[in-house]
Amino acid sequence: MAQQILLNNIEVPGLASFDVYRKLGGYTSVEKTLKNFTPDEVTAEVKKSGLRGRGGAGFPAGMKWGFIDKSTNNPRYFVCNFDESEPGTFKDRHIGQLNPHQLIEGMILGSYALGARTSYIYIRGELFYVLRIIEKAIEEAYANGFLGENILGSGYSLDLYCQPGGGAYICGEETALIESLEGKRGNPRIKPPFPAIVGLYDCPTVVNNVETISALPWIMNNGADAYSAIGIANSKGTKLISACGHINKPGIYEIELGLPVEEFIYSDQYCGGIRNGNKLKAVVAGGSSVPILPAELILKTAKGEPRLMSYESLAEGGFETGTMLGSGGFIVMDDTTCIVKNLLTFARFYHHESCGQCSPCREGTGWMEKILQRIEDGRGTMKDIDLLVGISKHIEGNTICPLGDAAAWPVASAVRHFRQEFEDHVKLQKCPLSK
Amino acid sequence: MSLIKVTIDNIEVEVEPGTTILNAARKIGGAVVPPTMCYYSKLEGSGGKCRSCLVKVAQGSTKDPRPMPKLVASCRTAVMDGMVVQNITSPEVMENRRAITEFLLLNHPLDCPVCDQAGECHLQDLSYEHGLVDTETVEERRTFAPIDIGDKIKLHMNRCILCYRCVMVANQLTDQRVHGVLGRGDHSEISTFITRAIDNDFSGNMIDVCPVGALTDKTFRFKSRVWFTKPFDAHRDCPKCSGKVVLWKKGDEILRVTGRKDKYGELEDFICNDCRFEHKENSDWVIEGPRKIERHSVISQNHYETEVRNRSNQSQ
Numbered sequence A: 001m002a003q004q005i006l007l008n009n010i011e012v013p014g015l016a017s018f019d020v021y022r023k024l025g026g027y028t029s030v031e032k033t034l035k036n037f038t039p040d041e042v043t044a045e046v047k048k049s050g051l052r053g054r055g056g057a058g059f060p061a062g063m064k065w066g067f068i069d070k071s072t073n074n075p076r077y078f079v080c081n082f083d084e085s086e087p088g089t090f091k092d093r094h095i096g097q098l099n100p101h102q103l104i105e106g107m108i109l110g111s112y113a114l115g116a117r118t119s120y121i122y123i124r125g126e127l128f129y130v131l132r133i134i135e136k137a138i139e140e141a142y143a144n145g146f147l148g149e150n151i152l153g154s155g156y157s158l159d160l161y162c163q164p165g166g167g168a169y170i171c172g173e174e175t176a177l178i179e180s181l182e183g184k185r186g187n188p189r190i191k192p193p194f195p196a197i198v199g200l201y202d203c204p205t206v207v208n209n210v211e212t213i214s215a216l217p218w219i220m221n222n223g224a225d226a227y228s229a230i231g232i233a234n235s236k237g238t239k240l241i242s243a244c245g246h247i248n249k250p251g252i253y254e255i256e257l258g259l260p261v262e263e264f265i266y267s268d269q270y271c272g273g274i275r276n277g278n279k280l281k282a283v284v285a286g287g288s289s290v291p292i293l294p295a296e297l298i299l300k301t302a303k304g305e306p307r308l309m310s311y312e313s314l315a316e317g318g319f320e321t322g323t324m325l326g327s328g329g330f331i332v333m334d335d336t337t338c339i340v341k342n343l344l345t346f347a348r349f350y351h352h353e354s355c356g357q358c359s360p361c362r363e364g365t366g367w368m369e370k371i372l373q374r375i376e377d378g379r380g381t382m383k384d385i386d387l388l389v390g391i392s393k394h395i396e397g398n399t400i401c402p403l404g405d406a407a408a409w410p411v412a413s414a415v416r417h418f419r420q421e422f423e424d425h426v427k428l429q430k431c432p433l434s435k
Numbered sequence B: 001m002s003l004i005k006v007t008i009d010n011i012e013v014e015v016e017p018g019t020t021i022l023n024a025a026r027k028i029g030g031a032v033v034p035p036t037m038c039y040y041s042k043l044e045g046s047g048g049k050c051r052s053c054l055v056k057v058a059q060g061s062t063k064d065p066r067p068m069p070k071l072v073a074s075c076r077t078a079v080m081d082g083m084v085v086q087n088i089t090s091p092e093v094m095e096n097r098r099a100i101t102e103f104l105l106l107n108h109p110l111d112c113p114v115c116d117q118a119g120e121c122h123l124q125d126l127s128y129e130h131g132l133v134d135t136e137t138v139e140e141r142r143t144f145a146p147i148d149i150g151d152k153i154k155l156h157m158n159r160c161i162l163c164y165r166c167v168m169v170a171n172q173l174t175d176q177r178v179h180g181v182l183g184r185g186d187h188s189e190i191s192t193f194i195t196r197a198i199d200n201d202f203s204g205n206m207i208d209v210c211p212v213g214a215l216t217d218k219t220f221r222f223k224s225r226v227w228f229t230k231p232f233d234a235h236r237d238c239p240k241c242s243g244k245v246v247l248w249k250k251g252d253e254i255l256r257v258t259g260r261k262d263k264y265g266e267l268e269d270f271i272c273n274d275c276r277f278e279h280k281e282n283s284d285w286v287i288e289g290p291r292k293i294e295r296h297s298v299i300s301q302n303h304y305e306t307e308v309r310n311r312s313n314q315s316q
Ligand SMILES: Cc1cc2nc3c(=O)[nH]c(=O)nc-3n(C[C@H](O)[C@H](O)[C@H](O)COP(=O)(O)O)c2cc1C
Pocket: A052, A053, A054, A055, A056, A057, A058, A059, A061, A081, A082, A083, A084, A085, A086, A169, A170, A171, A172, A173, A174, A175, A207, A208, A209, A210, A212, A213, A401, A402, A403, A406
């Protein structure tokens, strides 16, 4: 069994309560850190650990903290992104629901490092039942002196709130999240300026993912070196993978980064192979936004090397033959799957979730959905296939926020790797896999 | 502060630090100025949305000469000393601008023959200059019924390109914004708060800032195509605004009152609703003389109909 950092005690009954969590060594990192580390030393430690953002982009966490503007007298904010809405991604909910104190502990560490006095957990509206669990945990943390005035007599004070959103995917984009948190319509902001300079209420702000933040207690307890000893190359530590689709054992797995993809799919410790002994057809490795890869390219890179579950290895080959680790939403499809139909499902999602601010995304996402619907229904033309790729190219890179790219990449990659299947739909005037 | 140098389409210009690429291009003027469908210099925070002003930054600055990886919105990107920008000299920019134009037209009804904005519509200009002759879309368009927002303004949501200018007018010029964007994506709509009428002294300016025919003046008398009316600069002593307007006349009759727009189609001054809606007699105004419409548009060239004819010929 690989090292477990995040899911270590996840099966302990009552872990969500303060007492059980505390008995298992919970909150010791706060005691240790407030006593022995200055805020800048915490940042340095996180930098050294090599921890990267687990929300999708994989940006080094310590480096992001280092950008925060500490030169003004304005308040600084630390915000947890708990909007988790990417199709295929369901790992943060697991932490929030079963181990909320680990997240709160991480929030205290991050807030201390950044000098934040007020911090927020922004949670997706549909997760109201998780909101209740977190709110109860926050209350317990206050009652036990880990939140509020003068924490453990250190002189450091912190207020923590959990704020539900309305349930919009776009509010997971960090600047849209900030707008929403301010009580406004969740439209992404135009960057620069970045939140580290102008964020929540125009003050310096860091937004991190639930999983990123939940790794902090372990890092402060065991040290940066211990963390960076886990993993491979620039992919340090462990990563939660939410695996779904046509596998025998869908679920949430904590893997050591660098695990071979083949082992992850076929080993009984993880996905346990493809259902019914079917053949693997394709994998979307990092949540619906990342390029889809056919079986040969997900198991091995174009160079013939085994593909690993790491930032670098999954990206090997660029967008031509590679993909991204993204948020860790691992969607597996066997040979009964229609790629066009799968893509249509994704396209419908992005069309529905576009905020509508910028024209390429607002108009292009709906256009792609219509064309895909046409092709899937057997009403498409060969010209439609190229049109689809053309639209995706004109969205990509031309939008305010990466939702546009996230809508374009799956389309471009599906046609790149499975063009024949699109053409078959057109030629047969129906889905070749439909009965 | 010392000026910094930027090159746009091989033309050098000196501007103050903090100037956007767009405004540097406007300083040069002419063909290198990117088209703007959402930016409005008088509205804070405007721009960045329509993406029609995208340009290529071939060199970031003298200090850091690397090119920028993506096309950038010129209306929201500040120049750096030594920056090299390509607008009309970049085939990539032109191709993407064509695509943006197509996106903007995708759900646009193209009902120009019955639209009050025809002849002074920025989208018409944009599509004339950058659009495809042969439009690719066979898709069904979204449809909304036209609604009255108050007794003076009509909203044709079908034509809206969601530039947010009207929302910013309401936010920045009037006391209480009662309208905004509802919904998301291509199903978003401009609407008022629980069908409240938009009623305050400066709300009429949203008609002037609207780049298309989504917001129009219900008091436009004896409905006439814009190019059959003649614009005159005029003013009156107004306690609420500058009172400087343009009267759009047919014969001796004032059909419509608007603010004065510059060559980029932006108002010089916002005017009040009193001037706009309630003063349509010649005796209300001191007429200064005919107004020269500077904006390069189908209306000022006065050959809108020939162009439409040419385009329909081409597409046959
Ligand atoms: C459309 C869109 C949706 C996103 N949704 C989420 C989300 O639900 N959760 C999340 O942590 N990050 C999400 N992100 C990424 C955030 O913008 C941001 O990069 C992240 O929260 C930073 O945290 P990290 O550095 O710890 O990964 C989203 C980004 C985009 C463009």
